Amino acid sequence: MSKSATIAILGGAGMMGQGIIRDLLSERAIIDIAEIKLFDSNREQMTALSRELNDARLTLCELDVCDAQALAQSLRGVDICVNSIPTLAGFQMDIFAAALAAKVDYVDLGGLGTYTVKQLEWHERFCAAGAVAVLGVGADPGMSNVICRAVADQLDEIDSIKLYWAATLSGPENPVLVPPYSVSTVLAEYAHPCIQFLDGRHVECAPQTGVEVIDLPQPWGRCEFMYSIHSEQLTVPLAEGIREKGIKEFTWKLHLPKREHEAWVGLVKAGFGDFDRPVDINGVAVRPLDVLNAVISRNISEKATLIPAQKSSEIHFAIGRGRVDGRPATVRCEVIVHPDPMYAGYVDAATSMNASIAVQLMLRDPRRPGVYAPEGYFNVDAYFEESRKRKFAISLTRELA
Template sequence: MSNKDKKVRIALLGGAGMMGQGIVRDLLSDRAIVDIAELKLFDSSRERMRALGEAMNNDARLSLHELDVSDAQALRRALDGVDICVNAVPTLAGHQMAIFAAALDARADYVDLGGLGTYTVKQLEWHERFRAAGVVAVLGVGADPGMSNVICRAVADQLDEIDSIHLYWAATLSGAENPVLVPPYSVSTVLAEYAHPCVQFLGGRHVECAPQTGKEVIDLPEPWGRCEFMYSIHSEQLTVPLADGIRQKGIQEFTWKLHLPKREHEAWVGLVKAGFGDFDRPVDINGTPVRPLDLLNAVINRNIAENAQRIPAQQSSEIHFAIGRGRVGGQPATARCEVIVRAHPMYEGYVDAATSMNASIAVQLMLREPRRPGVYAPEAYFDAKSYFVEAEKRQFAISLTRQIG
């Protein structure tokens, strides 16, 4: 059944973080396609929540609740009576499975922003438990993963037989050079992308690849220009080639590759060279064990705060695209789906509009459309056409092309 005609209650965990704040902004905007009775924002920082509430003009639908997600009883109480749990707590904080299980226990539908593949496979194994309980979970609903999975579905639907699908994401910054390193998303996520081995789908099977390998240069339109991509740890390659309607078409190769702006790329490579890729293993500092991640986060955040006046106005542009090769009617064919996100006044106040807006789209489609209990990746749950209608409302430019012969 659908929640289309009812007022819904949403719990957003980690709601005052970088991505959570954007999800709040989009859910409470005039773009909403569901009627929200209450958006319950949970976070460990009362100060960040209060600032967000003020930025949202203390919207009556928004309620603020301090929560330590490591407190199992408090977490379970937080989900009582909500229609859906949105998990925006950073994956590598280590609470993904506990929040996932709490949503099932509360009979609340569930989404998260992805697990870099770390938890995705484990969560998919719970499909029958969720289905039997009548609960829906969709994993990885940001931009990458999330929208990226949906564009792979759109490409796959254009081909009768599939040899390969290659998925890419590139970002670039226009404007004066920034003397301050500002992470594009969670520091732990970026470090994992640069430092951890990843799994790609090659030769019809999943293969572990070393970090920063699989390099490929592609010429893109301005402002990106010539971009060097690399393999990276992600979840799309773990789910897309195995999805119904894709697996049966004979796919033998699926890869996901990343390109960050040149200066930022160099900074992350340098940090990994310095040892920050092993960010969870504590180091001893004057007799006190300290995680490198905690140290790096503290230094980066202090540097941003103390040098805020030196951070120039920059415009971020990103391109997400998937290229599928195979056959249509026995003829060789290539399909390409591309989403371009350029700077727009609508994105003011967002740290990463693409990720948080896509998470909001996924939540709203789940609440509006007929439900299918179980655990899914986005390409297995969402209809690409309906999804793209919502993405275009947010000024994402989408194109889908096919060449035969």
């Protein structure tokens, strides 16, 4: 785009929102940014971030997203709305509709695919409004969708694409449970049924099933993966340029570090998987999620000195099988993120940096109005170029029989 951009980030004081802002305001930016409007209800966290970054382009704005009029006002005069409010907070469709009404481009972190299919049905409405929406633009989903596009483009015919994400922690054992992302998201991944694409159709699978053990290089080693609720399997096998190649199977599987995995399994066993249904405590209806969030936050705050320095490494990879010129072929694309000083200050650098990449490519490159998943919108080479600037190690290999 030729003019300087004005970007609205809703939920910008949260873990992911803060990371998106950090990357947008960094020297890696490929667009000219006039202003970033940080909308949130947590004045303390907004102020702390503003003081740390000390950038005149950052404007703090209090917002109660439940207030429809205030939500509409927040999008006036902006070029793109970044919705970084957790999906399961329940505001995704309201914000999505507000962006359409304002004819403003839109992205969210998507995640679980809770609203993905419904949002894609608004494609023609966004086309008519001349606005662009790209759904799920973090690391998984987001970068993971682009990985799948890279794999698909290497095959003439596709039998299957299997997508994986694994994280590991190096360093002393942490006596404090620190969620890798939103507590509601992790619980949903462990407790809710998920949709996978099997035998050419979408099938509901029970949580924590589809167990598969894969030996990965260090520091991951032997990893046990499981099916999980996500959005990639809802969109990738139906994407233009992929579905025509005959794909019959597409799955997404998760691996968290062993101790953390055990903790989340235990919480689900204790009943926290049903986190939205209130329980009665002395005559007061309380959501289990609110209790768990409060306890985890308090525990992290009070035991901050006990939390050891740990290094997180993650690997995102997709394996595609099919044919090239009639010959059996296997394609593997992987992105590895090791600890780096660049990631200081980020809770989840991969997710927030990838969201920033998506926003910048949308603002820089020619626009295509409508509603898309990442594999249907971004150019693989352009996306990977920006990823490598952030020290994400990317490889793409193809083997022919």
